[in-house]
Amino acid sequence: MLNHVIYEKMFAQCLVVFVISCLTNVIAKDDVHFDKWLDEHGISADSVDYETWKANLEYVEMHNRGGHSFTVIMNKFAHLTPKQLVKATNLFVHDNDNDKYFVSSGPLPDSVDWRENGVVTPVWSQSQEDSAIPFSASDVLASHFAIETGKLIEASREELVECCHYEPCHSVSAEDPFTCVHHIGGICSEESYRPGNTCVCHNNTCTQIGTVNGSCVIPRGNETALQAAVAKQPVMVMVDAGHKSFQLYQSGTYYEPDCSSTILDHSMLVVGYGEFSTGEEYWIVKNSWSTLWGDLGYMLMARNRNNNCGIATMAEYPC
Incomplete structure (x- = not known):
């Protein structure tokens, strides 16, 4: 019984570590992409709403997988609505x-x-x-x-x-x-x-x-x-x-x-x-x-x- 409880705790801890690791990788990936975008367009991070930029990034990735007649890109306006x-x-x-x-x-x-x-x-x-x-x-x-x-x-x-x-x-x-x-x-x-x-x-x-x-x-x-x-x-x-x-x-x-x-x-x-x-x-x-x-x-x-x-x-x- 004790071993079972220990295993459950270890599993929960591993799951938490795994989730945090995954989220960290996603954020790190986005941050690298974000920094690259900032450098490419000469835009200061202080002037950008990251959540708007992130929403546009998700839109671009989804759209370009959708078989449309045109493509979209993270251009110099990608930090705006x-x-x-x-x-x-x-x-x-x-x-x-x-x-x-x-x-x-x-x-x-x-x-x-x-x-x-x-x-x-x-x-x-x-x-x-x-x-x-x-x-x-x-x-x-x-x-x-x-x-x-x-x-x-x-x-x-x-x-x-x-x-x-x-x-x-x-x-x-x-x-x-x-x-x-x-x-x-x-x-x-x-x-x-x-x-x-x-x-x-x-x-x-x-x-x-x-x-x-x-x-x-x-x-x-x-x-x-x-x-x-x-x-x-x-x-x-x-x-x-x-x-x-x-x-x-x-x-x-x-x-x-x-x-x-x-x-x-x-x-x-x-x-x-x-x-x-x-x-x-x-x-x-x-x-x-x-x-x-x-x-x-x-x-x-x-x-x-x-x-x-x-x-x-x-x-x-x-x-």
Whole structure:
């Protein structure tokens, strides 16, 4: 009987030691991975919520084992939640006097990639305090003028921020960027516009690269019309980016069944489209979260899958 009690105590002690050993190994493994991630991205451990990082690590490992059409990775945003990363961008109001609904005609090419034509600017690195709209709007303006003139010149994001009232010089509701460019008489180059300290528009001393008449708007939710517009030039879109899958996207065709097609919180630039031999259709989309996100700053988003993430809900380009 005594021996039996002794054996039970020894077993319990061994079990406790085994469990502690296992937990220590897991924590040690995570700490090594965590330290490596901190070093890779130049982030201080003091600024990171470890539990959020750990939850994202578990999500990445689970997702990449799930047979999805895209992969995710512990990128430089892996210490954040989607709400911390994606701020709802400024709402903007369309001026119906200057807006035109896009009308397509004629056959469309099977695939388009405007990067191959040299009319797409480099990927920006947007801060969390900025609205994404000035980034995508300045990109689409630069592409618009490059297609017209053959010269790619970066349009001033700071001018859009200060003159059209986007964050951090924001109002609750900002003016449509292309209507604003029409009203202020054109857009200057990024190089020549010098931002002020008071968020006051001062575009009378910089060098203009062109002006527009307003916006060409894609019929709401119409991906066929969006395809026709992208065949003509890159197009600015609004999307629902508030998901871990978007935040940690690495490569492949992005499809998120939980995406909303109406609650949109981020602006991007569609620079092309195509289709894989498997029949999987995609949009080529440029983000403004640096080349360390996605595929060097780009992602492929599912095309013709019920307007996934609202890519065709609020799409437009300068006319």
